Amino acid sequence: MSELVPGxxxxxxxxxxxxxxxxxxxxSALVTDEGGKVRGDADFVFYNQPSAPGIRLSGDALTVDPRxxxxxxxxxxxxxSPADPATPLGRLPVPVLEVTRVSGGPLARxxxxxxxxxxxxxxxxxxxxxxxxxxxxxxxxYADGLGGLARDFGVDVxxxxxxxxxxxxxxxxxxxxxxxxxxxxxxxxxSPRHGFPAAPTSPAHGSxxxxxxxxxxxxxxxxxxxxxxxGPHPPPTAFLTLVNSARTRAGSSPxxxxxxxxxxxxxxxxxxxxxGRLGVEGADGVSVFQRVTATGFAYITVGEHLVSGPxxxxxxxEYCLRTEQPRRTLLDxxxxxxxxxxxxxxxxxxxxxxxxxxxxxxxxxxxxxxxxVVALTNRERAGAGLPSLAVDHxxxxxxxxxxxxxxxxxxxxxxxxxxxxxxxxxxxxxSTRRSIGENIACGQRSAAEVVEGWMNSPGHRxxxxxxxxxxxxxxFAGGGPAGTYWTQLFGA
Numbered sequence: 001m002s003e004l005v006p007g008x009x010x011x012x013x014x015x016x017x018x019x020x021x022x023x024x025x026x027x028s029a030l031v032t033d034e035g036g037k038v039r040g041d042a043d044f045v046f047y048n049q050p051s052a053p054g055i056r057l058s059g060d061a062l063t064v065d066p067r068x069x070x071x072x073x074x075x076x077x078x079x080x081s082p083a084d085p086a087t088p089l090g091r092l093p094v095p096v097l098e099v100t101r102v103s104g105g106p107l108a109r110x111x112x113x114x115x116x117x118x119x120x121x122x123x124x125x126x127x128x129x130x131x132x133x134x135x136x137x138x139x140x141x142y143a144d145g146l147g148g149l150a151r152d153f154g155v156d157v158x159x160x161x162x163x164x165x166x167x168x169x170x171x172x173x174x175x176x177x178x179x180x181x182x183x184x185x186x187x188x189x190x191s192p193r194h195g196f197p198a199a200p201t202s203p204a205h206g207s208x209x210x211x212x213x214x215x216x217x218x219x220x221x222x223x224x225x226x227x228x229x230x231g232p233h234p235p236p237t238a239f240l241t242l243v244n245s246a247r248t249r250a251g252s253s254p255x256x257x258x259x260x261x262x263x264x265x266x267x268x269x270x271x272x273x274x275x276g277r278l279g280v281e282g283a284d285g286v287s288v289f290q291r292v293t294a295t296g297f298a299y300i301t302v303g304e305h306l307v308s309g310p311x312x313x314x315x316x317x318e319y320c321l322r323t324e325q326p327r328r329t330l331l332d333x334x335x336x337x338x339x340x341x342x343x344x345x346x347x348x349x350x351x352x353x354x355x356x357x358x359x360x361x362x363x364x365x366x367x368x369x370x371x372x373v374v375a376l377t378n379r380e381r382a383g384a385g386l387p388s389l390a391v392d393h394x395x396x397x398x399x400x401x402x403x404x405x406x407x408x409x410x411x412x413x414x415x416x417x418x419x420x421x422x423x424x425x426x427x428x429x430x431s432t433r434r435s436i437g438e439n440i441a442c443g444q445r446s447a448a449e450v451v452e453g454w455m456n457s458p459g460h461r462x463x464x465x466x467x468x469x470x471x472x473x474x475x476f477a478g479g480g481p482a483g484t485y486w487t488q489l490f491g492a
Contacts (some may be wrong), residue, residue, distance in 0.1 A: 002458040004110040004137040007482040008412055008445035011131045012126065016065035016102040017358050021095050021123065024087075025080045029055055029062055030153050033072040036277035038153050040069075055216070063102060064126055064454065066133045067227075070209040077153075078127040081119060083117075085346050089115035089141070099135060111456060112139030162200030235427075239313040243330060246321060252333040260295035261339025266356040267291045268306075272352040278306045281481060288354065290410070293479035298361040300369060300481055301445055303329040303354040316342075316353055334359055334446075343410055370396065370474040372447035373488065377464055377472065384465050392491055395473025398429035399487040402440075403475035404484040412442050426489060433471065437463040442482035450486045468492045 002010050008234070021027050028046035031054075033036055041071040042052050050057040054068035055076060064076055080090070080095045089095070097110040115121055118141025125136050244254040268291050271282030281287045288304055305326055310316035320326040329335075335357040342353040402425055406412055415421060418430075422438035439460045444450035454460035464470070474486040 002108040003457050004135075005378070005441050005443070005453050005457060005460075006112060006137050006139040008110075008441075009134050009136040010108050012066070012107070012135055013101060015067075016063055017100055017107065017135075018061050018063050018100050019078050019124070019126075020028045020061040020098045020100070020177065021078075021080050022060050022098070023093055023095060024083045025060065025092070025095050026083050026146055027062060028061055028081070029064075030079065031055065031069060031073050032075045032076045032077065032153060034074055034283060035275065036075075036279065039070075039072070044153075063104075066126065066128070074128040077122055078126075079123045080121050080123050085119075089118050089121060094124060095121060096135070099124075100414060110137040110139075112137070113453075113456075115141050117236050118142055146171070151414070209247060214343040225390045239317065240338070242313060242317040243338065246317065247331055252331050253336070255335055255338045258337040258339055258358075261292065261296040261356040261358060262339060262341060263339070264288065264291040264297070265339045265356050266341035266343075268343045268352040269343040269352050270356075272306065272354070273307075273350075275349075277354070278308055280304070280306065280483075287481040287483070288356070289479055289483040290481065292356060292358065297358065299358040299478045300361045300365040301334050301359050302478060303332060303335060303357040303445070305329060305353065307353045307355075308350040310342075310351065310353060313340075314356075322354075322379075329357060332357065336360070364431075366476065369447055369476050370400075373451060373474045373476075374472055376447055376451040377488070380451070380464055386465060386467055387470075389469060389472040389490070392431065392433070392471035392473055394429045394431035394488040395426060395471060395491050396475070397434070397473065398431065399473040399475030399489040400477075401425070401429070401475065402489075403477040403485045403487045406440070406442070406487075407477040408478035410480045411480065412440070412480075412485070413441060415420065416437055422489060431491060435468060435492040437466065437469060437490040439486075439488040439490075440462050441486040442480070442484060444486060445482060454488070461486070463490055466490065 002008075019027075026047055028044070029052075030038060031045070031052060034345070038044060041049070045052050045055055045057050046064070047057070053070045054065045054073070056063050062078060064117075066076075067077070078097070080089075082092060091249060094111055094114050097108070098114075099110075100106050110124060112121065112123060120142040122138045122142075124138055124141040126133055127136060128134075140245065144173065166299040177270075217431075240257055241256075247254060268282065268288045271286070272278055272283060275283040280289075289302060292302065305316075305320055307316065307319060310319055317330070320330045336359045337357070339356045340354070342351055344351045374389065381388060402416075405416065409417065411417060412425075413458040416425075422435040426433060426436050439454050441450050441453055444453055454464060469490040469492050471491040473491075474490045475485075475489075477485045478484075
């Protein structure tokens with residue numbers, strides 16, 4: 001069975017699978033197509049509507065048969081919310097996703113970072129890739145309830161609860177792709193549209209009446225043609241002035257505009273506007289991080305804002321500063337460079353913004369990051385009464401090469417596309433260690449986040465605290481669909 005971290009993915013076998021989330025939770029699912037939106041009421045499976053073509057909810061378990069989903073469906077997003085609507089997720093046990101074959105046998109388990117103020121969590125998604133299907137662990141949250149989530153997937157939720165609009169209304173929050181909540185604000189493909197002004201406050205948890213998408217059309221069916229995107233627009237000079245003023249007040253050094261980051265931001269903003277939805281990955285299958293590395297910008301850390309709706313740089317920056325996760329990214333002292341672009345029009349008629357934040361990769365930064373991972377790992381071992389691990393340059397070389405390979409070739413697995421295993425790669429790098437273990441992770445933005453994530457996962461924790469291991473090597477690379485790729489290689 002695979003232990004997944006946020007951003008991790010796993011090929012699914014043919015046939016039906018069961019997705020279960022035990023505990024005091026309501027489980028629901030949204031079926032979407034390439035546009036990231038539902039086609040109508042039947043695409044929202046929840047406690048009052050427990051079935052749709054290819055998917056059925058029974059208690060705490062969803063059974064999904066990708067072969068039987070409605071025509072055009074490419075994604076099933078698994079959602080959890082508290083069974084008691086008055087209780088935030090942060091006060092409940094962490095919702096653990098268990099995936100098994102219907103025919104028997106476990107496939108994967110995913111334990112997300114502990115939610116905070118979120119009341120709804122996007123836990124995972126089953127998505128089509130080529131002719132097959134895969135499972136991706138998410139761990140992204142909403143603070144404004146199931147109604148807010150439904151609206152952002154293109155469903156209207158109608159009830160008698162008064163709603164308000166404006167800056168005081170609560171909106172969705174992202175917990176990121178990292179095993180611990182990261183500094184960046186993410187909107188996964190098919191995930192929340194983070195609009196501006198803030199979305200209406202959501203209705204109380206209950207029995208919402210669901211309607212068709214608000215434009216009255218179904219994607220790919222009837223309806224008027226939408227205008228082509230206009231732009232991308234160049235980064236306004238006012239943006240940098242506003243950003244650096246806020247960073248100075250927070251005690252962070254100013255950032256500089258980088259033309260490569262701006263180029264990547266333009267490409268991604270245009271891709272989102274063309275598809276009519278926000279997403280770290282565009283409809284072309286290219287992630288915003290791959291767009292960055294394609295320009296030749298190598299980074300040691302990266303962050304992004306993917307937002308729709310602001311009309312000018314002042315509104316964009318104001319939105320980022322008033323919401324916790326986006327504010328942390330904008331003010332993060334680790335970033336030294338930025339790029340911005342926005343595109344108007346497209347399928348939804350909205351304005352789509354992409355802001356990128358990064359620190360260029362240097363040999364010194366790479367060494368420092370690997371050293372931090374080793375130090376944090378040894379601190380965990382010391383807390384368990386175990387001796388420290390020594391750095392082995394053969395293991396370090398193999399770990400670095402594998403992180404780079406995963407980022408460049410856009411895969412995430414202990415088994416390489418050629419079928420090599422950790423011990424094969426260690427031996428090829430010159431290691432003569434008799435016993436080899438490996439931890440990998442993707443999406444985490446710092447050494448502290450990745451080690452915390454590994455320690456929160458039983459399988460990875462066991463490697464870190466294995467008494468027999470005596471040596472370690474660490475690798476890091478930026479790029480790929482997840483943005484960052486980490487490898488720990490252990491030896492004895």
